Amino acid sequence: MSKRGVSKISGNSSPKVGEATTYSITEWYPATPSAQRNASGVTWELFKKRTNGSFTTTNIKKTGSGTFTFGEVAQRNTYRLEAYLYEPEGSGPTCIEINPQPVAIPRINKVELQYVDDSPGTVFSYTEKMRARAQCVNLAGQKLKFSLWEDDAAGDGHNANNLLIETKEATVNSSGVAVAEFLLTRALMQKAMQGETDPQKLEFYVTVEYFSNRKHATDNVNVNNPLSVPPTKPQPRPQQPSNNSQPAQPSQPSPNSNVPPRAQGSPAAEKPQSQKEEKGIVDTVTDWWNNLELWDWGESSGTIKPTQPPTQQPAGGRAVSVVEGSSVKIQNCGEKYCIKKGDKSELIREINIRLAGFGGNVPTDEFTERTENMIKQFQKDYMKVPENGKVCGNVLRAIDEFQNKFTIDFTEAKCKCGKCTGFGDGSNKGKYLKGNIEAYHKYEYPGIHRSLLSSLRSVKFYLSKDGRYSFNKISSGYRCRFHAEYLKKPTTNHMGKALDLHFNDKNGRTREVSDMETIRKDIFNKYLGAKWDWKERSIFNLESTRVGATTWVHYDVREFDSVYLEEKFFVKDITSLNGKSMVALALELGFTNTCSCMGGGTAKAKEKDTTKKDNKYKWSHSEFGNLIAMKESNDNYNICNQTKGGLKVIYNVKVTEFTIKEIQKNKRIEMFLLWVDIN
Missing domain, CATH: 1.10.101.10 (PGBD-like superfamily/PGBD)
Incomplete structure (x- = not known):
């Protein structure tokens, strides 16, 4: 069937950090119906390149919009952006590899308010702390000035002037984030100083400013101990004209001006006045702007209510931990959450x-x-x-x-029949080879069961931990009704519910029955809890050597209760398997x-994926080789598989395995690719 959907996209592969970049669809596959050539239905998904060179999803998906803005931390990584109508292809012109570049101009992108548990907030209590968080680009290591001030609007029955409550400094970390904490009790104290003993709702702003690579003045010397600093004496704001909304020019103001000069070419020069400037907030150091220029600013507003219950800081307190080179806050909830x-x-x-x-x-x-x-x-x-x-x-x-x-390789898991798309076509739901039990259910499930694929990750982990063997490949995943094995011997396990696996010893792919027995016992039985030959329900089941799995390991989920075999549990690609x-x-x-909560500490696993595929292709393991072996074994499938373990004698026929090159060199047989010595 001809491909349909997006066939090519275009856009900037080196976008600037902090700047919105739009990517677009330039071509569709010819077989795509005109009605489906609609950009609003296209999914744009972002993948991140990992240390092993593979790309895995960031779980950032947009439907109908190809506009992305990369944060400062993104400049250390490589990404792949892909657009698709149905499923991602993983490579080709539907993808763009992206390397975000640092911006030349420092910016404050966003200011948001948070509670002490780091959740976003807008309404606070007088008795709690508030965190102001500034997201920046190209400002790592620089100091920002945070100002908390009251927006005491006229008509509320309070002072008509807006008053500065407190200022703080905070340094931008390597992830482009700066955080300052404010104890909102200060606002209550300030109200008391004004003679208000029963303050009602208070509207406030936090303004964050950056000044031209110079340390800016603040009356709060000890940022970590705000209570040791006397409360700032409120300064009245002069009334501003109602039409004062035009951007301030980067010219030097008069000495008595409350508006700091703006640096030429800066983001601030392109912005209107901040609310703080517009309201005429005056800092306690009246001449702080004499040697500084405003480069950029950001603001966020909130409300304090006396009836608002304070957010409780989780038990165990907070500690600082280093994660991927950046300082982040972690905490221990004491199992409360x-x-x-x-x-x-x-x-x-x-x-x-x-x-x-x-x-x-x-x-x-x-x-x-x-x-x-x-x-x-x-x-x-x-x-x-x-x-x-x-x-x-x-x-x-x-x-x-x-x-x-x-990770999981879905190319190995797909059906090799050449007729279906890799995972059947949903046929025969509710139809059975015999009876009405799941073992004979002919339904071609829409993919492979997630629990089965997820457990394969554990197999790889425990193999790495054990050290004796490594994973080779999924030798047989999905097999629809057109697959050669089904046509030869109809079984339904592989219609989304089973995997056959190959493994390596120190010398490469092992076919020894004793190795398979060891792997089943020491990995699948011991760690996955797998049982034998479908005698127990709602658990992974292994096919034993006695039943037929000789040189491979077969396990499946066919004994899961029907409620756990619903279609939503079956997937066709790595994105659907991983999810968010x-x-x-x-x-x-x-x-x-x-x-x-990070109580108990972070993971300390050192084990890695040791998958090692056997790239030496041996003709005797091809479909052609299997056909010859079937013929020589009188069409006995299980006996046939025993011929793959080296020198074997089957029905008085000695079968020796050679590569094509070895046989050509030997020149004993020119027309057939098998050397059979008849005893």
């Missing part, structure tokens, strides 16, 4: 899917005893932290790390406090 046994949510379902290979589990949304044991195993084996069976931010981040470290990051999903579902 941890997800635990008895809880229920879609986040828990994702945990049960992504960690299914740690003891075995089904994709339920309930935190069961199996979930608790699974988390403990993950904490003990992968994270190497004390196991408590509960989930907080450190576990969520470790799951994301684990998922990115051990656990942290992003948790925040989306409201688990903000959970994400902030």
Whole structure:
């Protein structure tokens, strides 16, 4: 079938950090219907290049919009942007590799207000701390001035002037972020100084300013101990003309002006006056602008209400930790916000899917005893932290790390029939080879089960941890009704519910039955909780050597209850398998406090994906080689597989394996690619 959808995109491969860059569709595949050639239906997805050279999704997707703005931290990374109508192709002209470039002009991109638990906020209590967060570009290591001031508008029955409450300095970190904390009790104290003993709602602003690479004045010397600094004496703002909304010019103002000069060519020179300037806020050091020029500013507003309950800082306090070269705040909630046994949510379902290979589990949304044991195993084996069976931010981040470290090759998992698109066509739902049990269900599921693929990551991890073997490849994934193996012997496990796997020993691909037995016992039985030959329900099941899996490992999810075999659990590509990051999903579902907790510490796993594919192609493992072996073994499939282990005697026929080059060199057989010595 001819390709449809986007065939080519264009745009800047070296965008400037902090500047919005728009990418566009330039060509469609000819087979794309005219009605579908609509940019509003196109998905734009951003992938990030990892240390192993592979690209994995950032979970940043936009539908209908190809405009992206890269933050300062992005300039250290390489990205791939892809546009698609149906599924990402992973390479070619539908992709652009992007290397964000640092900007020459420092900017303050955004100012936002946060509660003490780092969640965004606009309404605060007089008795709590507020965090002001400035997102910047090209300002790492520079100091910003944060000003908290009251917007005491006329008509509220209060002083008509707007008053400065407090100023702070904060340094921009390597991620382009600066944060200042304000104790809002100061605003209450200021009201008391004005004679108000029962203040009502107070509107306020935080203005953040950067001044031409020079340290700017502030009356707060000890930023970390604001209570040690006497409250700033309020300064009245002179009334401003109502039409004073034009951008200030970078000319030097008069000595009595409340508006600082603006540097030529700066972002501030292109902006109108800030609310702080427009209201005439005067700093305590009246001549602070004498040697400085305003380069850029940003603002955000909020409200303080006496009836607003204060946000509680999570138990355990906050500590500073270094993550990927930047200083970030972490905390320990003392298990107050941890997800635990008895809880229920879609986040828990994702945990049960992504960690299914740690003891075995089904994709339920309930935190069961199996979930608790699974988390403990993950904490003990992968994270190497004390196991408590509960989930907080450190576990969520470790799951994301684990998922990115051990990837899945979907090209190996696709059906090789040459007729379907790789994962069947959804035929035969509710139809069975015999009876009406799942083992004989002919339904071609829409992909491969996520729990199965996720558990394969655990197989790779434990192989790396064990050290004796490594993963080779998925030798057989999806097999639809047109696949040669199905036509030869109809079985339905591989219609999305099973994987056959090859493994390596120290010398390359191993076909030894004893090695397969060891891998099943020491990896699948021990760590995945897999059982044998479909005798137990709702767990991974292995096919034993006795039943037929001789030189490979077969395991599947066919014994899962039907509720865990719904279509939503089957996927066709790595993006759908990975989904959103656990942290992003948790925040989306409201688990903000959970994400902030790093109690127990971060993951310390050193194991890596040791997948080593056998690139030496041997003709005897091709379809042609299998046909010859089938003929020589009287069409006995299991006997046929035994011929792949080296020198074997089958039905009095000695089969010796050679590569094509070896046989050509030997010149004993010119017409056939097999050397058979008949005893």
